[in-house]
Amino acid sequence: MRALSSRIIPLTLTVVAAVLCGNSCVTWNGVASPTGGATSPDLQRATLLVLPDSAEHFATYAGLYGTVQTAPASPYGDASDQTCFGRGPESSCSGNILVGNIWISYNLEGIDVDSSLSNADVAAHVSPLLESIVATVADAPSPAPLWIPPADTAALPAECTGYVTADDVATALGRTENITVGPVEGGGWGLEGADYVDTGLDRCMASFPGEDGPIIVTLVYALPGGAWAYDESSALMVGTGDAETVTTPLTGINRATFGCQVEFGMCTLDTVIGENWVQFSAPQQDSVTPSELRDELIRLATNAASNILV
Incomplete structure (x- = not known):
């Protein structure tokens, strides 16, 4: 294609x-x-x-x-x-x-x-x-077969609570709301949704009820065996100044970058855990600096790594 x-x-x-x-x-x-x-x-x-x-x-x-x-x-x-x-x-x-x-x-x-x-x-x-x-x-010529993660890729959790729990989110981000953790909600069906199913992309969210629907506290996306793709993405993001490399060693995490997307009001910690690309995001808040939010997401990521690398 x-x-x-x-x-x-x-x-x-x-x-x-x-x-x-x-x-x-x-x-x-x-x-x-x-x-x-x-x-x-x-x-x-x-x-x-x-x-x-x-x-x-x-x-x-x-x-x-x-x-x-x-x-x-x-x-x-x-x-x-x-x-x-x-x-x-x-x-x-x-x-x-x-x-x-x-x-x-x-x-x-x-x-x-x-x-x-x-x-x-x-x-x-x-x-x-x-x-x-x-x-x-x-x-167009026929596409290559569906990509399969390498054999040494760590297995990802079967449930969203294998990445983060409500208690994890409340502790790491200092939240007091009635938080629940589950798959990203969204009605309808389209090409991208079909794509996520075919590739095994996990999309999880921690949220609490709001007047117009769930209010997202944290998003966790994970791509099985996506370490190679993380490397290409991080090179682009760091090269353009949209993210910075996390230089502090993190338990269970091979490498990581962090950046905030002002237009979306979100900050994201991208990580490699067991050769998987696992991404942790949270909305920016006036009361929390980007560096503080980075540290909060790091706490979530290291907890997730301990679950994945058992």
């Missing part, structure tokens, strides 16, 4: 999960063609995800939503859905396409068209680009 890629996006744990599954992840910014030569509308941002061997996952998606059309009614591939909004230079289109056994998910933003164009007009405007993408995917 690499024929699709004009630029592989910077590595994050969830992106690497996609790569391991054979998923071609592409982001693009600017007005040149994001498919390396295909006829393209003028647009500012494009995201394209391609997941092979996923017809069954797509069928689950189609069964949950009443928006999917199948051939011959589908304008693209064997089945598809699409939503477009005509908003002049800020028009957008997003959707999903099944081509054989391959699931394509796309999001096109900042499509620069005349403000008189309707939603349907915008859909027609991007049609040549989507047709080119579908043709490229259909003609």
Whole structure:
């Protein structure tokens, strides 16, 4: 699937999960063609995800939503859905396409068209680009088999409480709320969710009830055997100043980086534990400095390491 890629996006744990599954992840910014030569509308941002061997996952998606059309009614591939909004230079289109056994998910933003164009007009405007993408995917060579972690990789916990418990979070972060620990909650189903299932990516959260839903205290993501991917990601993050290497030796942790993402209001400790990439994140707080939050996450990570490396 690499024929699709004009630029592989910077590595994050969830992106690497996609790569391991054979998923071609592409982001693009600017007005040149994001498919390396295909006829393209003028647009500012494009995201394209391609997941092979996923017809069954797509069928689950189609069964949950009443928006999917199948051939011959589908304008693209064997089945598809699409939503477009005509908003002049800020028009957008997003959707999903099944081509054989391959699931394509796309999001096109900042499509620069005349403000008189309707939603349907915008859909027609991007049609040549989507047709080119579908043709490229259909003609691409078969992806490599699903990546399997090395044999010496430490087994990850079967339950989220194997990473952190409510007591761990309360003690390490000084929280007094009624905290519960479990899988990351989220309704619906899409390509990324299917990808997480295929690669065995664990996504856990510690939270407490809020008026509009759970309020997250801590997130823990873990990718089996992802040490190599952590190394590539940390090199990028440290190189750009988005993270710093944790130089203090940490019990049970091979290596670690820490950084705060201001735009998301989160700070993250990325670690390698038993050749797995395990990521601990928590929201930034006015009353807690980044260095204090780093130390709190380190306490959680060392507790998790003691559970993983038993």
